Amino acid sequence: MSFFTRFACAATLALSTALPTFAQEDSLTISIGFGPTAEIPDPRASYNGWISNQTGVTETLMGIDYDMNLYPRLAKSIKQSTPTTWRVTLRDGLTFHDGSEVTAQAVIDAITPISDKEHAGHNARVAKLLDLAGMTSDGGNVIVFETNSPNAAFPWTLSEPAIAVLGAASEDFPINATGPYVFKEAVPEQLYRVEANPDYRLGTPGLEEVRIVVSSNPSTATLAFEAGEVDLVINYPETDFERIQETGAQGFSAPTARLYFYTVNAASGPMANPLIRKAVSYAIDRQGIVNAALSGVGGVPAGTIYPAGKGWAADISAPYDSAKAETLLAEAGAVKEGGTWMLDGAPLEIDIVTYSSRAALPPTAELTQAFLGAIGVKANITVGEWGASNDAIAAGG
Numbered sequence: 001m002s003f004f005t006r007f008a009c010a011a012t013l014a015l016s017t018a019l020p021t022f023a024q025e026d027s028l029t030i031s032i033g034f035g036p037t038a039e040i041p042d043p044r045a046s047y048n049g050w051i052s053n054q055t056g057v058t059e060t061l062m063g064i065d066y067d068m069n070l071y072p073r074l075a076k077s078i079k080q081s082t083p084t085t086w087r088v089t090l091r092d093g094l095t096f097h098d099g100s101e102v103t104a105q106a107v108i109d110a111i112t113p114i115s116d117k118e119h120a121g122h123n124a125r126v127a128k129l130l131d132l133a134g135m136t137s138d139g140g141n142v143i144v145f146e147t148n149s150p151n152a153a154f155p156w157t158l159s160e161p162a163i164a165v166l167g168a169a170s171e172d173f174p175i176n177a178t179g180p181y182v183f184k185e186a187v188p189e190q191l192y193r194v195e196a197n198p199d200y201r202l203g204t205p206g207l208e209e210v211r212i213v214v215s216s217n218p219s220t221a222t223l224a225f226e227a228g229e230v231d232l233v234i235n236y237p238e239t240d241f242e243r244i245q246e247t248g249a250q251g252f253s254a255p256t257a258r259l260y261f262y263t264v265n266a267a268s269g270p271m272a273n274p275l276i277r278k279a280v281s282y283a284i285d286r287q288g289i290v291n292a293a294l295s296g297v298g299g300v301p302a303g304t305i306y307p308a309g310k311g312w313a314a315d316i317s318a319p320y321d322s323a324k325a326e327t328l329l330a331e332a333g334a335v336k337e338g339g340t341w342m343l344d345g346a347p348l349e350i351d352i353v354t355y356s357s358r359a360a361l362p363p364t365a366e367l368t369q370a371f372l373g374a375i376g377v378k379a380n381i382t383v384g385e386w387g388a389s390n391d392a393i394a395a396g397g
Contacts, residue, residue, distance in 0.1 A: 044113060057194055282322065
């Protein structure tokens with residue numbers, strides 16, 4: 001992950017003690033690629049919790065620190081008492097933005113709608129992660145979670161931003177949460193604005209206001225940053241990183257757990273054949289993609305199909321070997337004619353669906369297309385918006 005934060009360069013040249021523009025105004029404007037989907041986006045629904053969590057509005061029972069370690073957040077502790085039972089004890093003195101107390105029952109009331117298909121906070125993805133058989137309170141500050149089956153990753157699940165601890169909503173606090181910032185307004189796909197919570201348990205935040213503005217086009221976000229319209233930009237072409245630094249902007253780059261990956265349609269089409277899936281994997285030069293698509297920022301190509309260092313990840317290597325790829329295609333029954341691989345009498349074609357709001361994705365798809373083309377496999381690319389791409393993938397497109 002990398003991002004830029006803009007300083008008042010002209011003022012700095014004239015006065016060495018000059019502060020960044022956003023610090024002088026006690027506010028910060030950040031450009032991101034994805035925005036709210038409603039005027040009051042329920043943090044539990046869809047991926048709304050990510051923006052409310054990142055802006056400091058909502059908090060979760062557990063958290064993940066900058067070294068990717070799990071830690072108790074609103075929870076004081078978490079203990080497994082049986083293979084399917086987890087006891088979470090809340091920290092003392094927790095309050096919602098409206099001043100009401102955070103209790104075990106309040107947490108249960110906040111999480112229950114996630115599994116309720118009729119509720120606006122329903123989230124099928126997260127309900128599946130939780131896999132809850134039930135929740136009960138043991139006193140005022142202990143929540144007892146019962147899962148349908150043993151799940152060693154359950155504490156990690158409780159760090160999912162959608163599992164936000166929320167109190168009863170009101171006109172003044174439509175998202176009544178616990179974080180250092182209070183939700184104020186949202187304009188769908190345009191703006192998310194928050195203000196400092198003066199009563200936050202860890203102290204008053206340093207900025208009075210944070211504004212998130214949405215720019216789904218990474219190049220447009222870069223132009224807005226260079227024009228001084230935003231203080232910080234996260235979603236921009238990685239290949240612009242070094243160039244923008246040369247303008248005097250301060251750039252930050254650090255490793256994160258973000259993965260650029262392909263979800264494979266293994267149910268139908270050519271990728272339903274495991275030999276063809278393996279062939280496609282061998283045909284992709286992951287280091288080449290990192291060097292080109294993430295130029296100036298860096299990154300590490302996946303050494304295995306799943307992230308390294310995870311106990312549940314199978315150690316399946318992902319080397320680049322175009323000759324091996326062609327051998328596997330032949331084993332799958334494909335025949336190479338005039339430089340093109342044919343399957344069942346027709347050219348073997350792979351459809352790639354991606355979206356444009358993450359700058360590195362379209363060039364990743366184009367490079368993949370080139371690597372496949374180099375061995376005689378045609379790849380078709382469809383680039384759209386995130387939602388439309390997900391719909392196409394779900395439909396097997």
